[in-house]
Amino acid sequence: MSDIITKQQNELAKIIKRYAQNDGVHATAIPSLFFIRDSSAFVPRHGVYKPSFCIVVQGAKEVWLGQERFKYNPADYLIASVNLPVTAQVTEASHDAPYLGFKLEFTAAQIVEVLRDSEMQTGPKENAKRGMFVSRMELPLLDAVMRLARLLDNPKDIPILAPLFTKEILYRVLQGQDGARLEQIVIEGSSAHQIKDVIEHITNNYDQAFRIKELAEKVNMSVSSLHRHFKELTAMSPIQFQKELRLQKARSLLLTESADATDVAFRVGYESPSQFSREYTRMFGFPPRQDIKHLKA
Numbered sequence: 001m002s003d004i005i006t007k008q009q010n011e012l013a014k015i016i017k018r019y020a021q022n023d024g025v026h027a028t029a030i031p032s033l034f035f036i037r038d039s040s041a042f043v044p045r046h047g048v049y050k051p052s053f054c055i056v057v058q059g060a061k062e063v064w065l066g067q068e069r070f071k072y073n074p075a076d077y078l079i080a081s082v083n084l085p086v087t088a089q090v091t092e093a094s095h096d097a098p099y100l101g102f103k104l105e106f107t108a109a110q111i112v113e114v115l116r117d118s119e120m121q122t123g124p125k126e127n128a129k130r131g132m133f134v135s136r137m138e139l140p141l142l143d144a145v146m147r148l149a150r151l152l153d154n155p156k157d158i159p160i161l162a163p164l165f166t167k168e169i170l171y172r173v174l175q176g177q178d179g180a181r182l183e184q185i186v187i188e189g190s191s192a193h194q195i196k197d198v199i200e201h202i203t204n205n206y207d208q209a210f211r212i213k214e215l216a217e218k219v220n221m222s223v224s225s226l227h228r229h230f231k232e233l234t235a236m237s238p239i240q241f242q243k244e245l246r247l248q249k250a251r252s253l254l255l256t257e258s259a260d261a262t263d264v265a266f267r268v269g270y271e272s273p274s275q276f277s278r279e280y281t282r283m284f285g286f287p288p289r290q291d292i293k294h295l296k297a
Contacts, residue, residue: 005139008146009074013057015149016100023098029155030148030162036101044089046248046284048203049080051185052105053169055137055145059099060092065132066235072134077141079173081185082131082196083203084234085244102145106170108196111186114170128192128229131185133178141172191229194219198230202238206245207269212238246270247283254292261288 020026020035027034044064060073064087072078073092080086093099114120148165151158173182184192198215215238216226230238246268253264265276277287284291 002139005137005142008142009057012102012146012149013100015152016057016102017098019152020100028152030151030158032105032166033148033162034103034105036099036103038090038093038099039095041090041093041099044087046085046087046244046251048245048248049084049086049132050105051082051107052080052103053173054078054080054104055102057100057102058097059090059101061088061090061099061101063088063132065130066240068130068235070132070134075137076134077137077173078132078134079178079182080132081182081192082199082233084131085241085248086132102149104148104166104169106166108186110167110170111174111182114167114174115183115186117167118171118174120171120174128190128195128232129181129184130235131181131192131233132235133181135173135176135178138172138176141169141176144168144172191221191225192233194221195226195229195233198226198238199234199241202242203245206242206249207267209269210238210242242269243279244283247280250276250280250288251284251291254288255295264288 016035016037019028020037023037023039025034025036038059049063054072055077056073058074060071062069062071063078064070065084070078071091090099144165148162148169151162151165170182173179184190185196187193197219201215201218202210212223212226216223219226221229227237230241234241236244250264250268253259253267254261259267261277261280262273265273268276270276280291281287286294
């Protein structure tokens with residue numbers, strides 16, 4: 001990395017430490033901007049990444065999407081272009097040098113706005129590509145990130161300038177070497193755009209059974225095409241995608257409510273508590289009751 005990039009990242013680290021003084025995920029005064037701080041390398045964490053731009057400012061992290069691993073550090077940035085159930089793990093962190101992360105969530109509408117206003121030439125309607133990628137950090141992109149982060153010290157400027165700097169960040173990503181991977185989700189008629197609609201349907205109705213044929217008809221695809229493009233974008237099948245959503249939601253409910261595992265299994269869409277217990281154990285390593293006891297210890 002260049003000395004200029006290193007200098008800016010050091011400044012960004014100081015900003016994050018100032019606004020994230022304890023471990024955890026911290027919302028900021030800028031809508032959709034979050035700072036993350038961890039003082040130790042944790043066991044893997046399961047969650048759903050919304051469409052987001054993520055950078056490691058200090059430390060290192062890896063994210064598993066299905067069986068595919070994405071590793072990134074301060075020289076890189078990571079993009080999730082659609083909702084994706086993942087397993088993430090901080091791999092470099094200590095009390096003296098905590099992991100520091102920057103996460104900016106965005107919407108498809110914001111991507112459309114950037115493409116429209118910049119009159120950027122969009123690519124052809126190709127087959128769907130993976131909805132997560134890691135690219136090299138470039139100085140113009142980091143400059144935009146710094147402008148956004150510095151606004152936290154001038155809150156009166158946030159309503160006017162934060163949308164502009166967010167737009168610049170997305171513009172820089174779209175201009176980058178992997179910009180087409182982000183662009184694909186908003187190109188009308190592209191397979192990625194069609195699969196994005198399927199992902200949104202499953203995400204919003206994760207507790208409901210679905211028929212692949214009906215989903216395919218909704219987006220004017222054949223069943224085989226839907227399976228192929230869905231896996232290209234998400235690294236998993238529609239059924240696997242729904243299962244991960246259900247199990248992650250179940251774990252969240254068990255942690256935050258005093259419900260038993262059987263009740264939670266039915267709430268997230270399982271018809272068989274024994275199947276729920278088997279799949280929960282396979283994903284998280286322990287049966288529901290033992291897993292929650294371990295997490296609360």
